Amino acid sequence: MKRILFFVHYNKYNKIAAHVLQTLQSIKHLYDRVVFVSNSPVSHEYKNKLDGLQDKIILRENKGFDFGAWKDALLSENAQELFSYDNITLMNDTGFGPLFPIDGLYKAAEESGVDFWGLTLQQEGLVDIPLLNLREKYPAHIQSYFMSFNKNVVSSDAFVNFWKNVQYETRVENVILKYETQLTHILADAGFKYVAMFNSVSMYETGITTLVKLGVPFIKVKEFKSCGNVRAVKKYTKYPVSLICDYFSQAYPVFAAFFFRDKPYLLFAFKRISKFAYHKYVNRKGKLKIKILKIPVYSKNIKQ
Numbered sequence: 001m002k003r004i005l006f007f008v009h010y011n012k013y014n015k016i017a018a019h020v021l022q023t024l025q026s027i028k029h030l031y032d033r034v035v036f037v038s039n040s041p042v043s044h045e046y047k048n049k050l051d052g053l054q055d056k057i058i059l060r061e062n063k064g065f066d067f068g069a070w071k072d073a074l075l076s077e078n079a080q081e082l083f084s085y086d087n088i089t090l091m092n093d094t095g096f097g098p099l100f101p102i103d104g105l106y107k108a109a110e111e112s113g114v115d116f117w118g119l120t121l122q123q124e125g126l127v128d129i130p131l132l133n134l135r136e137k138y139p140a141h142i143q144s145y146f147m148s149f150n151k152n153v154v155s156s157d158a159f160v161n162f163w164k165n166v167q168y169e170t171r172v173e174n175v176i177l178k179y180e181t182q183l184t185h186i187l188a189d190a191g192f193k194y195v196a197m198f199n200s201v202s203m204y205e206t207g208i209t210t211l212v213k214l215g216v217p218f219i220k221v222k223e224f225k226s227c228g229n230v231r232a233v234k235k236y237t238k239y240p241v242s243l244i245c246d247y248f249s250q251a252y253p254v255f256a257a258f259f260f261r262d263k264p265y266l267l268f269a270f271k272r273i274s275k276f277a278y279h280k281y282v283n284r285k286g287k288l289k290i291k292i293l294k295i296p297v298y299s300k301n302i303k304q
Contacts, residue, residue: 001086001110005031007054008069008092010039010062016046017250019243020093024053027102031089035077037069064168066092066144067179071166083155089148095218096244099237102217105197109148114193116149118142119216121196122181138181142196146218147183158190212236224248 005027009020028034036054039062050057058073070090074082082088087106109117124140153159162183169175188194198216209232211219224230224244234241 001106002084003031003087003089003106004033004035004082004085005089005091006035006037006070006073008037008039008066008073008090009042010093012040013250014041014043016042016049017093017243017247019096019247021049021053022240022243023093023095023097024050026098028053030103030106032085035073037073039065039069064166065172065175067166067175068168071163074163083151085154086151087148088151088154089146090144091146092144094145094222095220096224096233096247097218097239099212099219099233099239100215100217105217106148108197109195112195114150114195115153116142116147116187116192116194118147118194118196119145119218120198136177138177139185141181141184142194144180144183145220153187153192156187156190156192158187158192162186208232221247 007024009016011017024034024036033056034054035056035058036050037058037060039060042050042057042059047057058069058076060069060072062068064071105119120143122138122141122143124138126135126137149159162179166179169178184194198214208219208223208229211223212232213236219233230241230244233239233244
């Protein structure tokens with residue numbers, strides 16, 4: 001099978017995190033060509049780190065978020081060459097992984113006879129954002145952090161027209177409602193069969209431990225923001241948990257100190273903060289409490 005990967009990256013600090021490099025290192029062997037698309041600047045230092053992990057780098061302004069990036073990347077390729085691939089995969093860097101090898105997932109998809117597939121399925125639901133005066137239903141759809149399409153889909157009018165009509169939205173909510181939630185049913189309505197490999201799992205409604213036990217290979221970064229549960233990853237996988245801790249220690253030092261609590265990361269986090277607000281007091285049990293931004297990160301007994 002001849003495959004191509006379009007991998008979208010964004011980092012507000014204009015870096016490429018170590019876990020992103022590890023992802024590419026772990027999956028590159030599956031693809032004949034890897035196109036790395038960055039929605040943020042990449043310095044020569046980080047470009048050098050990408051050597052051997054990609055075949056083409058596209059640097060662009062963050063217009064239209066991931067779907068805008070995928071559109072530009074797809075259009076940058078020669079159409080006939082693109083149609084020659086047996087499979088194209090669209091992926092972004094919003095997850096940690098792979099926690100498990102994904103080679104078998106490609107084999108299973110190819111043997112199943114489906115036309116396109118993904119990892120997890122978001123069931124139909126309702127977007128309700130009062131501040132934006134937005135209340136709208138969305139259909140069940142493959143979650144867009146990982147989507148894979150066979151050549152019969154890629155060369156179809158439904159697929160081509162979808163990407164031609166993608167606009168560079170300025171609100172991520174519009175990208176989700178117009179594109180992420182619509183692509184699956186647009187292709188299904190065109191007669192293509194699809195499957196989510198973990199069909200009963202929604203990334204946003206399932207705990208990290210359950211996701212890991214089910215073998216889901218990528219877990220969204222924002223899920224760790226919700227609970228900081230790295231124990232399951234450490235217990236059930238061979239994924240280097242240090243990549244998760246390092247990422248949060250650098251990107252969200254106070255958060256990392258609260259959730260990971262390992263002494264090296266705690267000290268590293270505090271060293272990175274030049275100014276912060278805190279509240280120090282002794283509680284009724286005689287314990288000294290220090291709250292940083294209302295987050296308790298330190299506690300010790302006070303001798304009476």
